[in-house]
Amino acid sequence: MKKLRFKSSLVLLFFVFFGCFQTAGAAAEKTLKVGITAPLTGHSALWGTNAKAAVKTAFNGIDNKIGDYRIEVVWIDSQSDPAKATNAFSEAVEKKGIDVAFYDVHSSVSVALMDVVSKYEIPLIFPLGAAGTINEKWLSDPDKFRFFGGKGWPEPGKLANGYVEALEHSIANGSWTPPTKKVAIYGEQTDWGKSFCSQLKKSFENAGWEIFSEDYLPNTQTDHYPLLSKYKKGEVSVIAGTITGTSSMTGFIKQSAEIGLKAVIIADGLGWSGNWYSMTGQSSNYVLDMIPQLTTPEAKKWAEDIKKEYGFLPSPNAGGLVYDYANFFIKVANRVLEKHGNLDRASFQDVLVTEVNTGKITYSKKDGAIIMQEYKYTPESMPDPVVAQDYFYFPVIQYFKGKGQIVFPDQWKEQDMKFRK
Known part of the structure; x- marks a missing residue:
C-alpha cells in the first residue's frame, strides 16, 4: 500500500514538474503580431501574391524570430479599397491584437490608414503608398501622424520627370524626331494616378510639349479602344500615364498595338506584376517604364528562389521592394529590442521617430538590399525616402520580348532607346 502511495506521489510530482516546465517554456516565448x-x-x-512571397522569404530567413519573440503575421486584405482596408485593419487591431503594422500598397489606402493608425497608435512602417496627398496630410500634422512611418515609395513627381528627360535627351542627340510635340496623359482615377499624372503633365509642359488631353479611368476598366482611337486620330507622339490594375494596364498595351498606334507609350508600372508579359506579348515592345532591375547575382538568386518555392517569377517592385523593406523592418525590430528590451508599440514608435525618420538607421546593399543602393530617411525628406542615384532611384527602361533594358540615364544605360517606324 505504501509502495503504491509512493509511486502515485512520484507520478504526481512528475506531472507537476512537467507542467511547470511547459508553463515556463511557454512564458519564455513571446509573440510579436505584425499586421x-x-x-x-x-x-x-x-x-498581394508578390508581397506574401517576399515577406515569407524574409521572415523565414530569421526563422520567424526576433530575439525571444516569435513573429506572427496577420494578413489584412485591403481589396484595393480604402473603406474595406480600414475596416479590415481595425478588426486586426481589435480582434487579433496586432502590435505593429508593416507595408500597404495603393495611395488611397495609405491615406485612409493614416487616421486609423493614429487612432489606435499602431506604428505603420514602410507603407508603399506614394501620392502627394499622403505627403500633404502628413506634413499638415506630423505629430498626429507620427505613427505613420516613412513611405516606401516617394512622391511620384520626384521620379516622373525621368521620362521627359529621357525623351528630350533622344531629341537632343538626334536619335528621335517626334512627328508632333503632342502628348496624351492617361491615368487611373485614384490618388496615385492623379498625383503621378499631374506631375508628368507639368514635366511635359515645362519641356514645351502640348497636352492633347488628360484622361482618367477606373483601374478595373479593360476596354480602351475608344480612348486609344482618340489618341491615334489626334496624332499624338507620346502617350504617358499609369494604371496599377494589371488587367487594365496590359489591356491598354495590347489594344494600342491592335489599332496600330505608333506613338511612344509610357506605361509606368507595367512591370510591377510578375506575369505582365504573358498578358501583353509582343505588343509591349518599345514601351517605356521606370522600374528597377534584378541585375545583381543576389537579386537574381532571390528571384529564382521565389520561383522555385512559389511557382512564379517575382516583380522587382511588387516583390523585390517588399523583400528589402521586410528586411529593413527586421533591422528596425532588432534595434527596438536592443534599445528597449521588448517589442511593444511604444518602443517601436520611439525607434521609428528618433532613428529611422532621422537617418540613423538605414538599409543598404551591405545589409543585403537587392533593389536600391540604400533606403534612407531624413527630417528634410520625410515622409519620403531620400531620392538620388545612390539611394532610391528608378532608371527608365524599354521593353523588348518581355525584358527591360535601361535606356536612361546614360551612366546606367544598357542600350539606346528605340522608336517605332
Whole structure:
C-alpha cells in the first residue's frame, strides 16, 4: 500500500514538474503580431501574391524570430479599397491584437490608414503608398501622424520627370524626331494616378510639349479602344500615364498595338506584376517604364528562389521592394529590442521617430538590399525616402520580348532607346 502511495506521489510530482516546465517554456516565448495590409484579392491581387512571397522569404530567413519573440503575421486584405482596408485593419487591431503594422500598397489606402493608425497608435512602417496627398496630410500634422512611418515609395513627381528627360535627351542627340510635340496623359482615377499624372503633365509642359488631353479611368476598366482611337486620330507622339490594375494596364498595351498606334507609350508600372508579359506579348515592345532591375547575382538568386518555392517569377517592385523593406523592418525590430528590451508599440514608435525618420538607421546593399543602393530617411525628406542615384532611384527602361533594358540615364544605360517606324 505504501509502495503504491509512493509511486502515485512520484507520478504526481512528475506531472507537476512537467507542467511547470511547459508553463515556463511557454512564458519564455513571446509573440510579436505584425499586421500586413496587402491586396490579397481584387484587381491588384498580384501585388498581394508578390508581397506574401517576399515577406515569407524574409521572415523565414530569421526563422520567424526576433530575439525571444516569435513573429506572427496577420494578413489584412485591403481589396484595393480604402473603406474595406480600414475596416479590415481595425478588426486586426481589435480582434487579433496586432502590435505593429508593416507595408500597404495603393495611395488611397495609405491615406485612409493614416487616421486609423493614429487612432489606435499602431506604428505603420514602410507603407508603399506614394501620392502627394499622403505627403500633404502628413506634413499638415506630423505629430498626429507620427505613427505613420516613412513611405516606401516617394512622391511620384520626384521620379516622373525621368521620362521627359529621357525623351528630350533622344531629341537632343538626334536619335528621335517626334512627328508632333503632342502628348496624351492617361491615368487611373485614384490618388496615385492623379498625383503621378499631374506631375508628368507639368514635366511635359515645362519641356514645351502640348497636352492633347488628360484622361482618367477606373483601374478595373479593360476596354480602351475608344480612348486609344482618340489618341491615334489626334496624332499624338507620346502617350504617358499609369494604371496599377494589371488587367487594365496590359489591356491598354495590347489594344494600342491592335489599332496600330505608333506613338511612344509610357506605361509606368507595367512591370510591377510578375506575369505582365504573358498578358501583353509582343505588343509591349518599345514601351517605356521606370522600374528597377534584378541585375545583381543576389537579386537574381532571390528571384529564382521565389520561383522555385512559389511557382512564379517575382516583380522587382511588387516583390523585390517588399523583400528589402521586410528586411529593413527586421533591422528596425532588432534595434527596438536592443534599445528597449521588448517589442511593444511604444518602443517601436520611439525607434521609428528618433532613428529611422532621422537617418540613423538605414538599409543598404551591405545589409543585403537587392533593389536600391540604400533606403534612407531624413527630417528634410520625410515622409519620403531620400531620392538620388545612390539611394532610391528608378532608371527608365524599354521593353523588348518581355525584358527591360535601361535606356536612361546614360551612366546606367544598357542600350539606346528605340522608336517605332
